[in-house]
Amino acid sequence: MTRAANALSVEGLAVPFATPASLSSTAGPQGLHLISLEVARGERVVLLGPSGEGKTSLLRAIAGLTPVSAGRIQVGDLDVTHMSAESRGTVYLHQTPVLFPHLSVEANVAFPLTIRRVPAAERTRTVHTLLERLHLGELAKRAPHTLSGGQKHRVALARALAAKPNVLLLDEPLSALDPVLRRDVRDAIREAHAESDAGLLLVTHDLDDATSLGDRLAIMLDRTIAQVATAEVLFASPVSVAVMRFVGLHQEFAGVVRDAQSVDTPLGAVPMPRGATASRDALSDPHVSSLSSGQRVVLGIRSDAIRCQSSAPRSSADRRELTNTLTLPSARVLSISHRSGGTTAAVQLSDVVMHALVDPMSLPPIDSLVTVHIDVRGLIVFPE
Amino acid sequence: MLRRVPFPVLLAMLVATPVLFGVAYSALAVLGIAGAGASAVADSDRLFSVLTDRTTWRATGWSLYVAFSSTAIAATAAGAVALLFPTHKRSDRFARSLATLPLPVPHLVAAATALFVLSQSGLLARVLHALGLIDAPANMPALVYDAGGIALILALAWKELPFLAVVAIALRAGIARDLEDAARTLGASPRTVARTVTWPLLWRGLFPAVIATFVFAFGSFESAVLLAPIDPAALPVLTMERFADPLLARRGEAYGLALIALGVAAVAVAAHEVTRARWGSLVR
Amino acid sequence: MMPPALVPQSRVLTSPWRAMAIAALAISTVLPFVILLLQSFGESWRWPDVLPSGLTGSAWRAVAGGSLGRAAVNSAALGVATAVAAVCVALPVGRSLAQLQGAWRHVAAALVFLPVAAPPIALGAGLQIVTLWLGIASTSVGVWFSHTVPAIGYVSLLFLGVFTSRGTEAEEAARTLGASTWHTWTMVVIPSLRAPITEALAIAFLISWTQVALTLVVGGGALRTLPLEVLTLVRAGQDRPAAVGALLLIVPAIAALAALRLGARRTDALPT
Known part of the structure; x- marks a missing residue:
């Protein structure tokens, strides 16, 4: 059997927002809709969007912790849409690391191996390797509550890798951290992922974190994915005003199309940006071809x-x-x-x-x- | 020395004074220095007779056995209620309410009811008779006043269950959903999560409460006086008997029994505090 | 067609077993109350009848003006006096204990727990001597005093928990806004403690209301409380009035449950 190139593919997913009262409601205006996304093996994709867009819901849905109402989730070759959380080959990491308080660092990392009845010798070896990789060797016997915040993140990452996941799902791992710790955890994530061929999907609302960690960025707006691209493409050619505004790299001016060559703006006449429209054409934006003389437009300048x-x-x-x-x-x-x-x-x-x-x-x-x-x-x- | 003790600890000592005083006085009384028939010279006869009396240790052992059995039953049931009925679903909420409803029922009422139900002419015997299983009260196996202490154990367990269930349910709710989610995505099935995460956290959190109910069951006088046999006697009942004994020397022995009971309580208090310090923070 | 919602299943037990567990709980919880009711109204309930052959309200009618009624009044008065005294002492004690850190905190908590955990008979042995010295042995005051001892211990632990979890931020805020000690207590601490104080009053009341051994040892029969009366009736085989007394004992207990519910979310509570 050939291995699928993608660690994760999500197709047309709809996720109702899990308010306790309406677990069974369909994904209408209250949930995520038409989510499609692919993460290649060994690739890091960052899900970026303002708070309240349901980034966490999407991650939890992929992990099997939240019900979905439509669409399909594939992990490797396997359709996991209707599988339970433990059999999906996905590991979900909470925003603040959730360690089992009654188990030592070592036992926490060993947890996925213990429940799979991995022989003790192999278990010890794997745990040791992971602890070393994440610089936790000296903390093996410690109890979770004695660890610092950064150390807890490292333990959670080591434990996640012990499960040998196809997909790692990280929910805002950096958002509650001070700048120094942030760098530490960012490095830990890179180190943890470096030798793994798992796809990594990470949620953040911070553009710097996104560009520094993600091979590609997925922008989530209006409860769906607006654009998936490398940082370079995203900055040069946002697909919509909304994406441009969210990325925040551009300054915005109102304008009116004068002719095919230029746009009138409060700054004076500026040339019609050809390159940009061409690349948007390639993305088949429905608005592109419809610019005509006298039409009001939004002009963005990086x-x-x-x-x-x-x-x-x-x-x-x-x-x-x-x-x-x-x-x-x-x-x-x-x-x-x-x-x-x-x-x-x-x-x-x-x-x-x-x-x-x-x-x-x-x-x-x-x-x-x-x-x-x-x-x-x-x-x-x-x-x- | 006292100067180094923080003021709040002195306050706590004040609250404990009656017990500390009781211990001191009991010690003096059992040595014959204080109390009825006291003399100026310490005399180890009473202490000796308490410590060598087989009745003393039979009573202590039997009371420990009863407290242990009832607490084990109640703790298992409480853990089961918390584990099996954790959700907001109506049936789960109903089950939890049932388990916690008798919370404020006094020991005395629990014991009296056990007597009405479990005695040889009690309701259970009547139902068994109606089913044709026994034909006379004498055929009913003795559950009350029996050396096995079945009725007493059941009454105490029934009384303890609601309290332990309240604590277990609160603990269950306090075990972050995140912990179980984390275990699930690491590959654990619901059963495995219950076995490796929820239950280990639950029993550690429940342990101090279990110790507390144990010591309450151990000291419960009214339950024992209604349901325990004469031989072996329950420790609180035996102590009370000795207090009322016409022989002054025997009254002195009561203080020896009280000291044993207080010793058990002190060990339990220490264990309660240690387990709370050690495990109390695992579950919020 | 929509696929079934993927709610993660957390059930550990399948439904027939669940149903049986719930049924067992229901029987164990409800049956004792039913029996007490039947017993209290039952007339000529002879072996081997499963149900009494007739009903009578005689035992209930005898409550008012009878020994059960008098004992209930005694117990209620004693309970209220105990509750008020215990809360007045325990509130500052608990507040003070909450300031402790480290090992001292555990020592203090253990000390306060001692009078609660001490077997009442053994505790009564010491208290009997104290009340003798104070000249209140075998009096109502002596019994009240003996009831307050475990009640203070219990309620102090309760307030220790309350003050530990809430911290002193509100008090500090009041101080920096210019409040005196008096104003801090009357305008911030006590009003914000209404729920725990209610709970503490209820628990202290119940400790006294259900107390048997201390009343017996310290009171020496001078004060007839409701539990003492019920104990005597049960031992004398007077089942009908005994059941009435038992139900009377439960009534305020059930009423206090509402207040206790407030504390049901705390996991460091103690049994009564």
Whole structure:
């Protein structure tokens, strides 16, 4: 029998939200619908979405802990839609690690092996290997309540791997942690997964965690999956205004289509972003072909495509350098903010405020005039 | 020395004073220094006669046996109620209510009812007669006043069950659903989850309450006085008899018996505290 | 067609066994009450009749003005006095004990548990001497005093649990808002403790209401309480009034159950 390339495939899944009173209700507006998703062997997919979208419900449904009302879940070659949680080959990890309080670290990790009646010698060997891999060797005999938060996460991961799952499901493992611990657990997840060919599906609402852990990101909006793509594709070509807004990388302006070549915006006329529409065509977005003259649109500009510098007389050499660049008339600096992602200036241009990257080594003074340059490859347009 | 003891502990000691005093006085009384017929010189005769009297140890052993049996039955039943009827379904809620309903029924009433039901002319004997299984009260196996203490054990177990069930149900509800979910996704079937996660947590959490009910059953006077045989006597009944004995020396022996009972209680209290400290935090 | 909902099955027992378990529970719970009722109304219930041949309310009518009635009044008064005294003492004790940490905490909890766990006969032996010295032996006051001892222990443990789980944040907040000790207690602590105080009153009342051995040893028969009366009747084979007395004993107990229910979610409780 050939092994399926996918660790997990989910097709047209509907999951009613499990309010205690309505376990039997069908997936209507109250649940997840039409969820389709694939995770390859050894791949890490991150499920990203705002709180309350049902990311946890989806994970629990895949794990068999929440009933589904339609669709199909396949783990490896096996249709597990109607199988019980213990026989699916999926391991679900709770947001805060759930360790068995009456068992030592070692016994916790051994739990999946013990219940499968794995011989003691092999069990000891496996547990030892896993504890070493996750740097838990010295904690083997400890009781769970004596562990730190990060250590608990490592134990939960080791225990999950002991079950030799096809799919690892991690529910917001990072969201309740401080920054240092977050890095620790992020590393632990990578280390734990590195030597496993399990598919990994991880839920988070944090874009940084998502991009650092996920081979691909699945964006969940309106209780369904809006887009699945690598971070690069997702940032360059969000499929909808909603996805663009959720990712939050773009600054948004209202515009009106002038013709096939340009869009009128408060910033002036900007070129119609060809590349972006083409890639959206490939994703068969129904809106794409329908842009016509006079139509209202939403223009998105990638924040990292907007730069500004103190206004200075330009040489002709400068102009030639800026082939892909749209240069806007002078703007006034309102404020400067310093963030880990870069230093930006809020600038005002007629009645529009936008944020542009500045060179932190030569900050423009407040109220001074600057020139704003936009890389037109960072433009994207959606019908309003 | 006292200065190092925190003030709240001194308060606790004050609450325990009657017991501590009782222990001290009993010790003096059994040595003949205090109480009726006291003399200035300690005299080990009473202590000796209490400790060498076979009746003393038969009574202590029998009371321990009864307390142990009844508590074991009640704890098993309470654990079963919590494990078998855990959900919000109506039948489960109904079963839990049934198990906990007699919570405030006094020992005395439980014992009196056991007498009405289980004595040789009690309701059970009448039902068995109606079924043609026995033809006279004398044919009814003795459950009351018998050396096996069946009626006493059943009455105590019946009285203990609701309390242990309340605790077990609360514990069962406190065992996070997440723990069981985690075990399920790691490959454990519902039965395996019950065996490897739920039950181990439940009995550890229940243990302090089991010890408490054990010591209550051990000390229950009114149940024993209604249902226990004369020989072997139950320890509380024997103690009471000695207190009322016309012979002053025998009255002194009562304090020896009281000391034994207090010793058992002290061990139980320590065990209660130790198990609570050790396992109390496993389940919230 | 929709596939069946995948509710994870957590049943450990199949339904015929479940039904039998529930039936056994029902019989064991309900039967004793039925028997007491039959016994209290039954007239000429001779062997081998399964049911009494006639019914009479005579034993019930005899309660008012009879010894059972007087004993019930005594017991109720004693219970209320015990409950109030026990709560007044135990509330500050429990509050104080909750401040302890580590080993001292366990020592204190064990000390407080001692009068609760001590077999009443053995406890009574010490209390008899204390009441003799205080000059209240074989009096109602002496019996009340003896009842408060285990009640204080029990209720102190209850308040220890309550104060441990709730912490002192609310009190601290009141302090930093400028409340004095008096205001902190009267406006924050006591109002927020209404439920546990009710529970404590109910438990302390029940400890006294059902007490036999201490009443007997310390009171020496001077105060006839309801349980003492019932015990005498049962031992004398007076089944009908004994059953009436037993039911009278249950009535306030069942009423107190409502208050006890509040504590049903705590797992560190003790049996009464």
